[in-house]
Amino acid sequence: MHQLSTLDYVVFFIYFLIVAGYGIWVYRRKTGHDGTVEGDSKDYFLAEGSLTWWAIGSSLIASNISAEQFVGMSGSGFKIGLAISTYEWMAALTLIIVATFFIPVYLKNHIFTMPQFLSQRYNSTVAMIMAIFWLALYVVVNLTSILYLGAIAVSSISGLNLDFCMYALAFFAVIITLGGMKVIGFTDVIQVFFLILGGLATTYLALNMVAEHFGQTGVLAGFSEMTKAANDHFHMIVDRDDPDFIDLPGLTVLLGGMWIVNLNYWGCNQYITQRALGADLPTARNGILFAAFLKLLMPVIVVLPGIAAYVLYKEGVFGATEFGTGDDLNPDRAYPVLLNILPTGLKGLSFAALTAAVVASLAGKANSIATIFTLDIYKKVLNVDASEKKMVNVGKITVVVAMILGVLIAPHLGIDKKGGFQYIQEYTGFVSPGIFAMFILGFFWKRTTSSAALFATIGGFLLSVLFKFLPGMVDLSFLAPLGFAVPNAAGVYEIPFLDRMGFVFVICIIAMVIISLIETSRGVQPKGLIVDTAMFRPHRSFAIGSLVVIALLTVLYTAYW
Numbered sequence: 001m002h003q004l005s006t007l008d009y010v011v012f013f014i015y016f017l018i019v020a021g022y023g024i025w026v027y028r029r030k031t032g033h034d035g036t037v038e039g040d041s042k043d044y045f046l047a048e049g050s051l052t053w054w055a056i057g058s059s060l061i062a063s064n065i066s067a068e069q070f071v072g073m074s075g076s077g078f079k080i081g082l083a084i085s086t087y088e089w090m091a092a093l094t095l096i097i098v099a100t101f102f103i104p105v106y107l108k109n110h111i112f113t114m115p116q117f118l119s120q121r122y123n124s125t126v127a128m129i130m131a132i133f134w135l136a137l138y139v140v141v142n143l144t145s146i147l148y149l150g151a152i153a154v155s156s157i158s159g160l161n162l163d164f165c166m167y168a169l170a171f172f173a174v175i176i177t178l179g180g181m182k183v184i185g186f187t188d189v190i191q192v193f194f195l196i197l198g199g200l201a202t203t204y205l206a207l208n209m210v211a212e213h214f215g216q217t218g219v220l221a222g223f224s225e226m227t228k229a230a231n232d233h234f235h236m237i238v239d240r241d242d243p244d245f246i247d248l249p250g251l252t253v254l255l256g257g258m259w260i261v262n263l264n265y266w267g268c269n270q271y272i273t274q275r276a277l278g279a280d281l282p283t284a285r286n287g288i289l290f291a292a293f294l295k296l297l298m299p300v301i302v303v304l305p306g307i308a309a310y311v312l313y314k315e316g317v318f319g320a321t322e323f324g325t326g327d328d329l330n331p332d333r334a335y336p337v338l339l340n341i342l343p344t345g346l347k348g349l350s351f352a353a354l355t356a357a358v359v360a361s362l363a364g365k366a367n368s369i370a371t372i373f374t375l376d377i378y379k380k381v382l383n384v385d386a387s388e389k390k391m392v393n394v395g396k397i398t399v400v401v402a403m404i405l406g407v408l409i410a411p412h413l414g415i416d417k418k419g420g421f422q423y424i425q426e427y428t429g430f431v432s433p434g435i436f437a438m439f440i441l442g443f444f445w446k447r448t449t450s451s452a453a454l455f456a457t458i459g460g461f462l463l464s465v466l467f468k469f470l471p472g473m474v475d476l477s478f479l480a481p482l483g484f485a486v487p488n489a490a491g492v493y494e495i496p497f498l499d500r501m502g503f504v505f506v507i508c509i510i511a512m513v514i515i516s517l518i519e520t521s522r523g524v525q526p527k528g529l530i531v532d533t534a535m536f537r538p539h540r541s542f543a544i545g546s547l548v549v550i551a552l553l554t555v556l557y558t559a560y561w
Contacts, residue, residue: 003159008348015194015352019359020175023187027179051279055186056287059275060095061294062188063364065195065357067149069302075332077306078313080244081233082560085299086253087261089553092295094262096546099288102267103276104535105443107284112277114270115376121442121529122450124380129457131376133431134270138369139402140409141428146365148410150358156336157351166410169355170403173362177370177399180392184363191356192294198353199301201346206308206338213315222308229311236560246486249496254557257498260505261429264436270368282539289545296552302335309334362403369402370395430468433501434460437508441516446528449519452512460508467500 004012051059076084111117114134119127151166158165176187207222214225227234238248252258266272276284310331312318322337339350374395379386386394438456441448470476476493479485485493495503520526538546 004157004348004351005344007345008351011345011348012352012355015349015356016172019187019190019356022190023176023179023183026183026186051182051186051275051283051287053279053283053286054290055189056275056279056284057290057294058192059184059188059360059364060272060288060291061298062191062195062357062360063272063275064361065298065302066146066361067153067354067358068145069298070199070354070357071149071153071332071335073302074306074309074335075330076247077233077303078310078331078334079306080238080248081230081235081307081310082299082303083236083238083244083248083253085303086236086248086258088295088298088303089556090253090258091262091266092292092549093553094259094266095288095292095295096549097263098267098273099276099285099542100538100546101536102443103273103284103288104281105529105531106273106277107281108532108535109529112274113372113375114268114273115372117442118438118453119376121448121527122438122453123527126438126450126453126457127376128381129454130435131372133457134372135369135377137428137431138365138372139405140413143362143365143369143402143406144410144413146358146361147406148413150354150362151410153336153354154351154358157339157347157354166407169358169362170407172355173359173366174400174403176359176363177366178396180367184360184367188360188364191360194349194356195353195360196294196297196301198350198356202335202338202342202350202353203300203304203308205342205346206305209317209341210308210311213312213317223304226304226307226311229314230307233307233310234560236557240483240486246488246494246496249486249499250483252496252498252502257501257505260433260436260501261498263440264432268435268439270372274368274371275364281535282542285538285542286545289542289549292549293545296549296556305338306331306334309338366399366402370398373398429497429501430464431457431461433464433505434458434508437505437512441509441512443529443531445513445516447516447520447526448512449516449524449526451519451524452515455515456508456512459511460504463504463507464500467495467503470495 073084073087105111106117109117109120111120115127115131118130147166147170150169151162154160154165154169155162176184204219207219207226208217209222210225210229211217211219211222214221214229216222216225237250237253238245240250249256276287279287309318313322318337322333339347339354342350374391378394379391383390434456437460438453442453471488471492471494476485476495479495480487480493484499485495488494516526
């Protein structure tokens with residue numbers, strides 16, 4: 001039954017009122033009871049000095065988890081199994097690395113946006129190219145995919161019109177975003193609470209359904225039966241002869257391209273790093289560590305339900321009407337199908353969790369779009385003398401314009417046909433190796449020049465395109481024995497996506513080093529950053545927490561290798 005009952009709507013509106021009411025309270029405290037005292041631009045965009053560690057950690061997760069995880073990753077759990085959890089569990093380790101080595105560099109050099117980093121480290125040309133690129137990417141790829149996939153998921157569960165769902169999600173996100181980063185950060189704590197509570201409720205029901213199908217009760221019994229009925233779905237490292245190897249190519253998830261995906265996303269991405277850039281170093285690190293612990297939990301919420309749906313589908317509990325058959329089988333139906341069989345009330349809670357994930361991601365993305373446009377384009381090019389109040393107003397207008405563009409563009413991109421998770425990865429993956437190479441050498445090698453950075457920006461993209469279309473020009477079967485090429489459905493050998501990223505990254509690093517050495521030998525003096533090795537030293541609680549995360553990851557990968 002694809003509709004919500006009265007009780008479900010009551011539960012959902014309680015969630016809505018709590019988030020909206022808390023957001024208004026935070027905003028009124030920030031601006032003064034009459035709302036006339038407006039903070040400066042850094043307070044609006046970064047909530048400078050006011051976000052606690054738990055707000056930073058919650059906001060990181062709320063901004064990251066959206067419909068592509070709930071729907072797309074559950075679908076991958078149905079199709080591939082636990083191996084897709086590597087995106088979440090490797091992210092936990094990545095967050096610790098970012099907190100230890102990246103955030104200190106940003107904070108020490110008073111960097112608030114990624115284009116600002118590029119301008120300080122390289123030059124304004126590189127910074128402006130990337131500012132425009134990030135704006136286009138965030139609006140045309142990220143914002144639209146979050147909006148459209150979210151609307152599809154919400155519509156399929158509630159039975160409400162797709163367009164109405166899209167407009168409602170956009171409106172809710174705009175209301176939160178207009179309050180600035182402080183409102184986003186603190187309302188994200190509530191969003192994450194609903195996200196985890198509703199997500200765990202869905203997982204509980206799914207595992208219990210498996211247990212009852214096999215004549216038992218309880219989630220532990222359900223999990224045990226799942227590991228028996230779908231043993232092939234409980235391995236983290238995919239074998240080379242597995243058809244899913246092209247998506248998750250074996251040890252590459254531990255030793256190769258998965259590092260580029262995660263380090264670029266968590267360490268060089270305005271959308272994410274912005275949450276920590278307004279805090280002091282200990283607070284920022286503790287917040288990121290909290291996010292790392294939440295990341296360990298995410299596969300329980302988004303992957304296990306997909307595997308449970310797979311087991312129930314195999315056992316005939318769900319038929320072709322829910323998932324289709326053969327070539328028409330749609331794994332992305334896993335999460336919506338499970339939500340639609342939830343009991344009254346619980347369905348409203350899970351519906352609120354999904355909506356919370358989508359709205360929080362939209363708000364975070366819109367705020368990042370406004371921050372980059374206002375601080376790196378408007379203030380530097382269009383109105384150099386803009387006042388603090390003017391920049392805040394421009395930021396608010398940018399939020400509304402970006403969301404309107406997202407609503408108008410989203411239905412025409414074929415996001416649902418391509419698959420949301422794949423859609424985002426395909427387009428961001430063309431540029432992330434070059435961007436990450438530019439950042440990592442910019443951080444830790446003072447001789448890196450602006451020309452080298454420009455090569456990584458443009459050359460990295462062109463190399464990614466070349467590797468994408470190379471199988472149509474060259475027989476790559478000679479790479480198969482090394483595991484770097486696998487045949488697709490047509491028998492053509494392709495380089496797995498993550499391996500392509502690894503190759504492009506290595507080439508960019510080598511080329512950047514050569515270009516930089518040539519230029520510095522001719523007298524070019526690169527601009528460096530303030531880097532003091534003492535600032536990388538972690539404080540005691542962060543070090544202990546990091547060791548716990550690493551130990552848990554070691555146990556998980558050992559148990560489910």
